[in-house]
Amino acid sequence: MRTVIIGAGLAGCSVAWRLAGEGEVVLLEQALQPGAEASSQNAGMIRRLGEDPYERALAIRTAAFLADPGEDWAGLTPSVVTGALLGLAHDPDHLSDAVAHLRASGITVERLEDAAEVAPAMAGSRLIRSWYVPDERLADAWQILSGLLRGIRRRGGVIRCGVSVQRIITQGGAVVGVETSAGRIGADRVVLAAGAWSGQLAAALGLARPLIPLRRTLLHIPAHPLSRPDHPWCWVDDVGIYIRPESDGWLTSGCDEAVDPPLPGPGSQGLVESVPRALAMDKIARHFPALGAVRLSTGWSGLRTFAPDRRPVLGADGEVAGLWWAAGLGGFGVTCGIAAGEAVAAWMQGQTIDWLDPEGVSPSRRYLSRWPIRPTGALSRPRLISGTDQRLFAPGVGSTV
Ligand SMILES: Cc1cc2nc3c(=O)[nH]c(=O)nc-3n(C[C@H](O)[C@H](O)[C@H](O)COP(=O)(O)OP(=O)(O)OC[C@H]3O[C@@H](n4cnc5c(N)ncnc54)[C@H](O)[C@@H]3O)c2cc1C
Incomplete structure (x- = not known):
């Protein structure tokens, strides 16, 4: 066979x-x-x-x-x-089912009063719930x-x-x-x-x-004093911003999503556009104040297909x-x-x-015939797209739809 x-x-x-x-x-x-x-x-x-x-x-x-x-x-x-810190800024119960499921499966999930206890990069972030998964x-x-x-x-x-x-x-x-x-x-x-x-x-x-292929952008924050290889990766989930240690800095994304079916043949990696870069900058300033004024250097974008x-x-x-x-x-x-x-x-x-x-x-x-995507990464600001919209499936349409 x-x-x-x-x-x-x-x-x-x-x-x-x-x-x-x-x-x-x-x-x-x-x-x-x-x-x-x-x-x-x-x-x-x-x-x-x-x-x-x-x-x-x-x-x-x-x-x-x-x-x-x-x-x-x-x-x-x-x-x-490295461990992982999942923070919530708006909806404290957003991950409650998930926490129960993981705990029932024998996986340790700790609720922290102050995320900075384990993740110094989260100091000063206004979170209403912080979950820590130590063996992530x-x-x-x-x-x-x-x-x-x-x-x-x-x-x-x-x-x-x-x-x-x-x-x-x-x-x-x-x-x-x-x-x-x-x-x-x-x-x-x-x-x-x-x-x-x-x-x-x-x-x-x-x-x-x-x-549907959705384009997302990743950016480097070069050498940063709070970065260390075993710092937990941190994700403010309902806002859509994450950082993870990357050499002596961080890799970050503002969790942008843009519909972008690829042309036939290899090559889906894209350049960093100004809108996702600005989105990430804004969210870092709001949700990772401990990082201070950061510079987003190089990066790339790729396709996540859902x-x-x-x-x-x-x-x-x-x-x-x-x-x-x-x-x-x-x-x-x-x-x-x-x-x-x-x-x-x-x-x-x-x-x-x-x-x-x-x-x-x-x-x-x-x-579903209509479903939400999250252009800004925020759960609260979805955009509905339709399965009957042929333009969404046309290769090379880019993020213009
Ligand atoms: C920016 C970004 C950040 C992400 N971050 C995370 C993360 O932190 N954690 C996580 O779990 N996941 C993450 N993902 C998702 C993860 O990378 C993908 O879900 C995963 O790589 C998908 O694997 P795949 O094999 O399905 O697709 P691909 O890796 O795209 O593989 C599909 C392959 O099929 C080949 N192919 C396509 N058409 C043909 C054809 N006609 N003939 C022959 N070959 C063909 C392609 O060339 C390609 O190599 C991220 C993705 C992106 C883009």
């Missing part, structure tokens, strides 16, 4: 790592190397204290894996424990990928970079292969793990799977036999990618798992 996986980001590599050695596994990547898109553009925070229960289930599983990843990561440091992690996505790639190759999996899948071929309602820039490749099963390009490849098959309910899209497609999904990992693919691969591979092998309900993440679930 041959399985072709489209996309060698965290999602595709995680599925391939689980399947390699069980039949023929071929991983196709349009870029010249694996992990060239969202998987190399992220902030690397492993966040279990999130809003969505499916995301949390995957996050808990991935974090447990990263605590002891095994021999494929020998000599690598895929993650370190910061990951290096490239090192996670390196271990996955090592394991895939070791067990005979084939990784072909610079090969772009142009379309998925079906016959009688079932997948039979893919048409690529290097010719046709037959397949018994195809896994769509193409990140921001997944919706476009599915649409060409006539499948309506609204996966389903309307912001849940991942995992498992068998209900309409096309042999088509599987590992997509819609939005802003939590480092946090959830390893477990997403585990779940998809288990279901492909006919196994059941007791930690994730396939219905909730099914690619064929009902999707």
